[in-house]
Amino acid sequence: MGLLALRRYLPYLRPYVRYMVIFLLAQLGSLAAAASIPKVIQYIIDGPITHHDFGHLVRFAGLLALIAGLEFALILLRRYFSGVASLHMETDLRNDLYAHLQSLQVSFHDNWQSGQLLSRAIADIGTVRRFVSFGLIWFIQIIVTFVVVLVLMAQLDWQLGLVVVLCMIPIAIASHIFQDKYRVIARRLQDLTGDMTTVIEEMATGVRIIKAFGRMPLMQRRFEEQGRTIRETSLQGITARAELWSEINFLPNLSLLAVLLLGGLNVIEGRLTIGGLVAFMSYVFMLTWPMDALGWVLSMSEECKTASERLNEVFDSRPEIADRPQARPLEHSRGRLEFRDVGFRYPNSNDWILRGLNLVVEPHETVGLVGRTGSGKTSLAYLAPRLYDVSEGAVLLDGIDVREITLRSLRSHIGFAFEDPILFSASVHENLVMGRPIVSDEELKRAIEMAQAGFVWDLPWGLETRVGEQGYTLSGGQRQRLALARAVLGSPPVLVLDDPLSSVDVHTESVIEEALSRVLEGVTGLLVVHRPSTLALADRVVLLDEGRVAASGTHAELMRTNALYRALLSQEYEEALA
Ligand SMILES: Nc1ncnc2c1ncn2[C@@H]1O[C@H](COP(=O)(O)OP(=O)(O)OP(=O)(O)O)[C@@H](O)[C@H]1O
Ligand SMILES: [Mg+2]
CATH class of the missing domain: 3.40.50.300 (P-loop containing nucleotide triphosphate hydrolases)
Incomplete structure (x- = not known):
């Protein structure tokens, strides 16, 4: 399940553990508040309502309002802190992915489509983040709700509780089948998104060729075909989710029916109060939401799992061209x-x-x-x-x-x-210096002169003119001369x-x-x-x-x-x- 796949990325949450702790406390608090509401209702029915005591009824109603207010505040807190932690995690994870990509040898990129890397860096990391900020909350929420509610139910009437548990078994089976099916769909969908990103990227970089050869209709057709495949795969995912959803929605109704019949019998025979039965039914209703959410959580966790598998494929590629342990810097080279x-x-x-x-x-x-x-x-x-x-x-x-x-x-x-000659979307100066720590103006001038790249002085903002994809467009010869200046810089x-x-x-x-x-x-x-x-x-x-x-x-x-x-x-x- 998604949680296991996430194991590798959980350490990213470590620096933000204090947020996670606040989030967990808020979550438990809000759950406790929600779970106490049926109890209060039970007291109201069996107490003030049965004894026709309006004064007490108002006081209990006030208590209910207070609990509801508290629950609201705690949910807000929970959302905020899980959001903060997951966004931090997303940023750190993305930085690490970028650093890792840079450490890999050139040949790694010979084998990988740029779109597949882009979709991993953007979409897959986003999926992991979403699972941490929503899926994980819901996951914990569902488990804790089930445990707490079942314990409270058993306290009220263990036989009725057992009936509810029996009604859950088919859900576990359906979920298992769903997960196996959805895993394949999620993986396909993410790979397809990567392919599509590649097509868009190639269109952007190859726009001149595409236009010059009049290949727009061909590219369009190819793109639409991919779009169609993505749509069909997404539809399969939606169908699978809908199937699971309808199955798990049907079962709480079934258990409600069983509880009503058996519980009603218990009330008639005096083993349970009316307030107890109403509280019990409220607990069954409390389980409806987690059941609804279960489908989402399971699909999210499968998406997260495949997304982290896709990320692992990048993270697991070790840099083959790297410093050996015994590698030494070369102080002064004669250049043989x-x-x-x-x-x-x-x-x-x-x-x-x-x-x-x-x-x-x-x-x-x-x-x-x-x-x-x-x-x-x-x-x-x-x-x-x-x-x-x-x-x-x-x-x-x-x-x-x-x-x-x-x-x-x-x-x-x-x-x-x-x-x-590749230039980056940056100023001429940055393109020449390429992050070298200290380059004097003299050196820079010398390199430019050497490469006959004096044209840079005539650019609108001189050395500060932005070139590259989003900047001033240079001719092929000009780019080559800049690349040459870059090569000779630093002698x-x-x-x-x-x-x-x-x-x-x-x-x-x-x-x-x-x-x-x-x-x-x-x-x-x-x-x-x-x-x-x-x-x-x-x-x-x-x-x-x-x-x-x-x-x-x-x-x-x-x-x-x-x-x-x-x-x-x-x-x-x-x-x-x-
Ligand atoms: N990244 C790569 N992966 C696999 N094969 C490659 C790769 N780059 C080049 N080749 C192959 O290696 C061979 C030599 O290519 P190379 O670019 O070194 O030739 P070259 O002498 O520089 O040619 P040119 O004069 O056209 O620049 C070619 O057959 C090419 O298909
Ligand atoms: Mg060559």
Whole structure:
């Protein structure tokens, strides 16, 4: 049941235990108030009413009003404190999920749709919160009400109490069947919501492509189809709940009938007072609400259970690329980058992308990486900052396996810019600095100048201009230059640049190249190159083919000796591709 699944998330309530205690006390208090009302009624009937004593009747009525007022106040208190505790829990849980997602390796995201993560972070955590703030209250309320009411009933007339208990047995069976059925439905519904979130997200990010290709009707159809599946699944859930609901509503009426008959007989034979019978009936009525709520609580608890299972799937994925216990920070790096017998395949596939690859980039040397598309250049670049780990062999920085260096230290020694320059919804300044503690204005200016990103000074608010999804829209070339400035900021001894100039015009390219050649002089550079002109930056060129280094030498040498290289970099080849 939901409570068990929640076990893992209950510690989140620990800091708010005082709220929970107040909530529980208020709940017990309100229950005691509610349970005392039938008792008072019994006294009124058997006392003042039977003895025609109006003065006492008014006094008892006043007492009833007082109890009702108290119950109201306690319910208010209970709601408030359970709300406070559950909202705090929700926030903490969400923060932890986000932190956990960030700690996971890149390959985790290769296997997960973003919508599935979004729906877990928003909807599933919300479901857990709702169960804690409502379901849990009701759950406790139902159990305590049953226990208290049954004890009070037994006190009045144990035989009648037994009859009521017997009438409950079918409810337990129906609930059990319902839970099994509803669990499957709830899980499906939550997964479907994740899929739908993905579709909406892809529509938002791919809106240009969708419009340019006139794919709106296709996307609409796909979306509507998903909507239909969600509706059908929800309907199954509603039907299951309705079935349970009607079953558990029928039974209290049945027990009422039995109580009326047997209780009436007891009154006739003098074993029970009329006041006692009325009180007993009031208790049976007191059980009606918990029965009603039972269906909701059971469905909520199943939803909570599946939601926490879905959350567990994320929480249980351990970060595979993390600091090893013996990992040390690297104090000062000379920047000797070595790939030794490297074999690599993506965690989600069996194909070797790189195999038996050996490559050394000496300090202050710049190696240009050339290879056909899909030959694994980007994958090789990923291995240096440990965005992925090698499957065989090792990547070494200054002769130390990168897995023996703390990630923080490793990544502070390597600057990178990738093919697709991602900017965040934040200011240009934040996008460049990316949270690095101290970056002087001088450094910032130098990096911007180096990347020929001077256009930022002309933006409406200069460095404070917001860019990214909700901000000022930059051109592809501008974004690439910002990404380049980000890479060289902080003067890391190793630079890994994946085709950093693919979107800039020929003029800008030559200006950046000039600036870059100055930067690259002092550092170790691994440069993925597509255009022959960028090769001027490289001291040495390496040709990647079939997962290994096929040839290495200067551009001129390779042009002379290697046919594949010639084909890749000759004009004809570029035209053939176009
Ligand atoms: N995340 C991933 N999961 C599984 N396979 C991948 C992943 N990324 C890339 N691949 C595969 O790895 C191979 C090498 O891809 P990679 O991006 O390294 O090539 P590349 O040399 O950079 O190509 P390009 O010149 O087009 O940029 C391709 O066959 C690609 O399908
Ligand atoms: Mg690539």
